[in-house]
Amino acid sequence: MDRTAFGSGVRDALPVIVGIVPFGLVAGVAAVDAGFSLPQAVGLSVFVFAGAAQLATLSLVERGAPFVAVVATALAINLRMGLYSATIAPHFRKYETRWRALLSYLLIDEAFALALTAYRERDVDPRWYYLGAAGALWATWQVTTVLGVLLGTGVPDAWGLEFAVPLVFLGLLVPAIRSAPHLLAAVAAAAVAVYGAGWPFNLGLLVGTAVGVLTGLLAGAVRR
């Protein structure tokens, strides 16, 4: 074990942890709202370990969406990790399969961003740096999920804590709108989703997403 690299990963993760804490709390609260028990909430955080997909899963379960629609939405949200996987793969090339499986499991937006920055700027052991950074984020995520479940059980419904879920998505959405095509994609997706809010199988969400992506691609093609 490379303690220096591990420690440097943990240190770099600290500011990010501040941002993850409320997100994890919300995930715990949302799990309670969706009717998940504490073990089920922790199970979701351990097996999936992806905040946005977990929150989407929980809010769809709460609304009574069909199984397949929930899985499809979570998968759509996590497809971006395929890009991270492709980008980070060369750094993990030299490790055995079981190590690469563990490193892949820990792949989230923040760990990806920290690791790539470090690999670009410094000469650091890729595996242990990544385990330090991603491991610290993982531990934070599990602890805050449990705290969120306990919090969600204790707070009255009138406070509307479940409103924090769309707020998290809003906080992720707005900074992700980096160009006119992105804005058009978001507007088109939202319009279809609102119009189709009553459609069966949560098709409003899935069709809205597809229409949004197509709109973005078209707008991007026109601009180029």
Add this chain to the structure above:
Amino acid sequence: MTTYDATTVWALVAAVGVLTFLVRFSFVGLLGRFGDVPPWAERALGFVPVAVFAALVVPAVVTVQPTVTGTLTDDRTVAAAAAAVVAWRTENVLATIAVGMAALWTLRFVLPAVV
């Protein structure tokens, strides 16, 4: 309307968990067995987050009502609009949650008591 019993919840956790892992492991695991992500797929994936997040957020905070005024003055819609401005100015999820919840509580609890 589907309701989820304990078995279904665990099946859901497993399904989402396995698929998410396969996406993460794809290129790291199968290194060199297939090429890079094709450019069109990369462009499409670039729009997936904004499209999914918009399709999740907006129906959750906007409910179309018979009148435009009714639609726009819903307490969730107003609070979300305030939070969107904060998200835009600060790009900070924590600040977005804080302002959005504070706005919702003001509209729900403080304003009715004052007016």
